[in-house]
Amino acid sequence: MKKYFSNTIKYILILESKIAFYPSLLSLSGLLFALLMYYFESKGISSYLLEHAPVFVVNDTETARSLLTTFIAGLISIMVFSFSLVMILLNQASSNFSPRVLPGLISNRRHQIILGIYNSTLLYCIFTLVSIEPDGNKYQLPGFSVLLAIVLMTLCLGAFIYFIHSISQEIQVNNIMDRIFNTAKMRLKHLIDSEGNNTNEFPDTSNWETIYSNNSGYFQDISIETLKIISDREHIKLEILPIKGTYILKKLPILKVDKELDDDLLNDVLASLLFSKSELIEDNYVLAFKQITEIAVKAMSPGINDPGTALNAIDYLTELFALRLQKNDSSIVCNTNASPILKINAVDFKDLLFQIMAALRTYCKHDIIIVQKLFFMLNYLYKSDAMAEETYKDAIEQELKNLYEDALETIKNSADLEAVKILNPTI
Known part of the structure; x- marks a missing residue:
């Protein structure tokens, strides 16, 4: 039973990354709430409030219909506009940065919840409008339900304002890289902590x-x-x-x-x-290295030409690599008796560093500023004392030599070449 529960949790976490997950749940809650209010109305909640607290009841049939009809039309317009903004965000992120960042943007829980609030309120208003009797008197009108619709619509307007603010922040490349970095940092720290001082072979x-x-x-x-x-x-x-x-x-x-x-x-x-076809950093921290590298490479393309973004990306990579130095190439899982029972192979630090540096060297070696930044990153890692394995230093030294070799072949200015020689500690 425990193993099936664990697998179920994993599948739920995968579903959570889908853009329709939270909107579907909240839409169902809106439908159930509408049915619940219909039940309370049948028990006379509006008539009771009309006698004891009339301020909480909308007691005019035409006013109630007009309000609910306006809410439904307005919510449909807001939903269309919001979904259009999401599509624009995904299109710009794919074109300007990397298609790999899309799963992280789609799984944004705040945007999913806001879209779910719209849909649940829309369903609530529709079912409340249907429940109004054509010739009903003041006791048959669901006046309290209509008041709740006004409250929910006010919430939707507030959510829409927040959505506009959030979507404008989400498209900024610095915020995208910051989100990727923080997610990968948490994942790496979790893996390092789980390894602990385990020395079992x-x-x-x-x-x-x-x-x-x-x-x-x-x-x-x-x-x-x-x-x-x-x-x-x-x-x-x-x-x-x-x-x-x-x-x-x-x-x-x-x-x-x-x-x-x-x-x-x-x-x-x-x-x-x-x-799974989804690529979530929460499951695989290596994706963060790839995504940030692709953002840096795209920033150095002639069409975008944004060296500042590439410099920021290398800063994030430097800190992630510094964390990766503290992790072993393979993870060993122990049982409650501290006996090793499971070995999980991971991408070697040497291979990871080579893949990242190969892409950066290929597309950024012509820019002396980027080359200097890469030398700074490698020198910082080379001098680090927190290395889980001794072979990591050899891998960094090899990449320093590769970068130096490419820089000599590409950069022709004598002053720039002198700066490169100073930065390379291996010569």
């Missing part, structure tokens, strides 16, 4: 049984809690072979296990490996 898996994928798609996340429950119950140890974010084809090796599994247990294990 994971057993050699070369002779373990290999399990092949029964599915194809992008491997995005692992239900670790479910695997821990299965491992404790069945007394097995596992190694996850692919790296998060890679595309897994059917019949390719996906994990290793220290003993043979029956079909039911194998299906439970494979169900804990989650495939």
Whole structure:
């Protein structure tokens, strides 16, 4: 039961990133609230308030109809305008920055909630309008429900003003990079803290049984809690072979296990490996490196030509790499007895640094300011004392040499070349 609950939570978190998740929930709540008020109206809540607190009741049928009709038309207009703004935001972010930032913008909870408030209020107004009797007297008119519609419409107007402010802030590249950075920073810190002072060696898996994928798609996340429950119950140890974010084809090796599994247990294990097309930094911090790098590269393109954004992106990358230095290349998960039961392979620091630097060197090596910033980043990492593995320093030194070599081939000004030589500590 626990493992199914854990998987359910994972799937809910995936659904939460969809733009229709919160609007659908809030729309359902608006519909249920309208039905609840219809029930209270049938019990005479409006007639009671009309006698004891008439200020809380709208007691004119034509006024109530006019208000609700106006609210419905106005809410439809606001919703169309708001959805148009969201589409413009996504289009500009894709064109100016990177298509990879779209999942993070779509999963913005505040915008989803605002759109949900619009839709739920619209449904409430429609059902309240339908409940008005054509020839009803003052006791049959849902006067209190109409007053609540006025309150909800006022809330929608406030939400619309906030939505305009939020959408104008969200499209700014600094805010986009800041959101990406903060999300990745939290994820990396969580992974580093989870590793703690764990010095347990994971057993050699070369002779373990290999399990092949029964599915194809992008491997995005692992239900670790479910695997821990299965491992404790069945007394097995596992190694996850692919790296998060890679595309897994059917019949390719996906994990290793220290003993043979029956079909039911194998299906439970494979169900804990989650495939998804969405790219969320909450699941895979490497996406943050890629997204910030793509923003920097796009900023240096002739069509945009924004070196300032590229410099800011390198600052964010510097801090993220400094955090990545503190993490091991592979994560080992232990059970309650501190015994290693699960090994999760991650992208090597050397490969990650090479991929990021290769893109930046290719598109930014002609700009001496950007080259100086890259040397500053690599020198800062090279001098860091907080390295989880000694091989990290060798990887940084190699990238310093690569950057220096590219800079010498591209930059021709003697003063700029002298500045480059000063910045390279490896010569």
